[in-house]
Amino acid sequence: MNITDLTISKAHALLKDKKLSVKELTEASLARIKTVDEKVHAFLKVTEKKALEQAQAAQIRFDTGTDVNPLLGIPMSHKDIYCTKGVETTAGSNILKEYIPPYSATVVKKLEAVGAVMVGKTNLDAFAHGASTENSDFGPSKNPFDTSLVPGGSSGGSAVSVASSEVLFSTGTDTGGSIRLPASFTNTVGLKPTYGRVSRYGIIAMASSTDSPGPITKTVEDCALVLSAMAGHDKKDATSSGRLVPDYKTFLGKNIAGFKIGVPKQFFVEGLSKDVEGPVRDAIKKFEELGAKVEEVDLSYMDYALAIYYIIIPSEVSSNLSRYDGIKYGFSVERDAKFKVTDLLSVYGKSRDIGFGQEAKRRIILGTYALSSGYYDAYYKKAQKVSQLIKNDFTKVFEKYDLLLGPVSPTLPFKLGEKSGDPMQMYLADVYTTSMSLAGIPAISVPAGFTRGLPVGLQIIASHFEEGRLLQAAYAFEQATGFFETKPKL
Numbered sequence: 001m002n003i004t005d006l007t008i009s010k011a012h013a014l015l016k017d018k019k020l021s022v023k024e025l026t027e028a029s030l031a032r033i034k035t036v037d038e039k040v041h042a043f044l045k046v047t048e049k050k051a052l053e054q055a056q057a058a059q060i061r062f063d064t065g066t067d068v069n070p071l072l073g074i075p076m077s078h079k080d081i082y083c084t085k086g087v088e089t090t091a092g093s094n095i096l097k098e099y100i101p102p103y104s105a106t107v108v109k110k111l112e113a114v115g116a117v118m119v120g121k122t123n124l125d126a127f128a129h130g131a132s133t134e135n136s137d138f139g140p141s142k143n144p145f146d147t148s149l150v151p152g153g154s155s156g157g158s159a160v161s162v163a164s165s166e167v168l169f170s171t172g173t174d175t176g177g178s179i180r181l182p183a184s185f186t187n188t189v190g191l192k193p194t195y196g197r198v199s200r201y202g203i204i205a206m207a208s209s210t211d212s213p214g215p216i217t218k219t220v221e222d223c224a225l226v227l228s229a230m231a232g233h234d235k236k237d238a239t240s241s242g243r244l245v246p247d248y249k250t251f252l253g254k255n256i257a258g259f260k261i262g263v264p265k266q267f268f269v270e271g272l273s274k275d276v277e278g279p280v281r282d283a284i285k286k287f288e289e290l291g292a293k294v295e296e297v298d299l300s301y302m303d304y305a306l307a308i309y310y311i312i313i314p315s316e317v318s319s320n321l322s323r324y325d326g327i328k329y330g331f332s333v334e335r336d337a338k339f340k341v342t343d344l345l346s347v348y349g350k351s352r353d354i355g356f357g358q359e360a361k362r363r364i365i366l367g368t369y370a371l372s373s374g375y376y377d378a379y380y381k382k383a384q385k386v387s388q389l390i391k392n393d394f395t396k397v398f399e400k401y402d403l404l405l406g407p408v409s410p411t412l413p414f415k416l417g418e419k420s421g422d423p424m425q426m427y428l429a430d431v432y433t434t435s436m437s438l439a440g441i442p443a444i445s446v447p448a449g450f451t452r453g454l455p456v457g458l459q460i461i462a463s464h465f466e467e468g469r470l471l472q473a474a475y476a477f478e479q480a481t482g483f484f485e486t487k488p489k490l
């Protein structure tokens with residue numbers, strides 16, 4: 001058995017037929033991490049002991065035939081923004097270094113309940129602010145297709161852990177593109193579900209109105225399996241939906257002939273690199289060959305999405321980060337005599353000054369400014385109104401079309417360091433992903449080919465709670481093209 005050849009469904013078949021034990025599979029995952037992670041830095045922490053204990057429990061379930069789910073015994077990683085009881089959870093930030101959560105996120109529990117095996121926690125831009133993982137306080141992750149390039153972010157470590165075959169799936173969060181972008185940069189499948197489809201409980205909040213937890217996998221079939229296990233109502237998250245979760249696998253293999261597909265003209269403008277446009281145009285042609293009816297559509301307010309996003313999201317970020325005050329969680333100057341800080345306000349100020357990185361500080365400043373009484377109407381309120389117009393545009397277009405297609409990223413994966421000194425350039429990486437986040441609709445990145453050996457993702461977008469249709473189309477495209485089979489040479 002070579003772990004690089006395995007998907008969840010292939011591994012499941014081997015485990016079920018007793019051709020492979022959960023222990024062997026877990027050890028293969030841990031061994032792979034030992035050989036490749038120093039090159040790609042996907043992991044912040046490897047939880048070997050816990051993994052082997054979980055593997056043993058999973059094997060007993062296989063042997064006794066109890067609750068044999070497709071994820072039973074499958075090695076996975078969690079983005080280090082998911083709270084894991086008893087296991088350090090840093091959100092990629094110094095301010096949460098050594099923070100040990102007293103409880104696990106609902107998604108972590110759900111995946112534990114079906115018997116998936118956690119082998120570790122993955123790297124991210126601190127608090128998920130970023131598009132490259134370079135905002136991690138613990139060093140960036142690297143793109144396995146070329147380690148001088150970024151893997152995308154903020155769920156970069158998660159995507160890299162899957163692309164490098166260190167695990168068979170990972171969890172990410174997508175607030176403005178953080179699952180889709182790293183998936184497109186690493187030739188993996190990344191799904192941002194409808195807002196409310198997956199519980200946010202126990203996931204360290206970035207921007208609560210768009211935070212969307214979702215899976216990163218090697219194939220669309222695996223994506224359907226993991227989403228089925230992650231999704232569902234949670235009484236601990238008031239925004240989680242009560243809609244029944246379908247078995248997403250049942251959508252796979254269905255014909256997509258007759259689908260009406262829109263291609264927003266706002267996607268194909270100056271700024272979209274030819275390196276990305278080529279494969280995306282070919283992908284659109286492929287959908288026509290598969291029998292879909294493709295037309296250009298106009299989503300005129302989409303042009304404002306990025307500007308709106310960078311007002312609304314920092315506003316929420318500034319509020320969500322106010323809880324890190326040097327008292328309640330993580331790092332505190334009060335606990336270290338060398339700082340000689342005793343009065344309360346200095347504890348707050350100094351702990352935040354030392355604990356937060358530049359990007360978190362930038363967003364706190366932007367957000368508090370946009371929310372301040374003199375500017376609230378001009379920035380935050382106006383942004384909310386335009387956000388509603390973006391939502392309306394999508395609602396209208398989905399009355400006529402089943403799906404939309406477009407790029408995920410405007411460029412190929414870029415060099416480490418190329419954009420990290422220029423926040424505006426970095427923010428532009430989100431130009432094709434933020435509008436869906438503001439509208440709360442689902443979107444997936446699926447491998448769509450290569451330019452000069454670097455992966456390009458295709459974005460497929462659907463209306464609220466249409467993840468099934470999204471997966472149906474993604475699967476049809478994946479099976480017709482097979483780009484997912486190309487692995488990085490590590």
Ligand code: GLN
Nearest residue numbers: 128129130175176177178
């Ligand atoms: N790159 C975007 C940002 O920095 C998206 C982040 C995310 O989805 N978590 O805000």
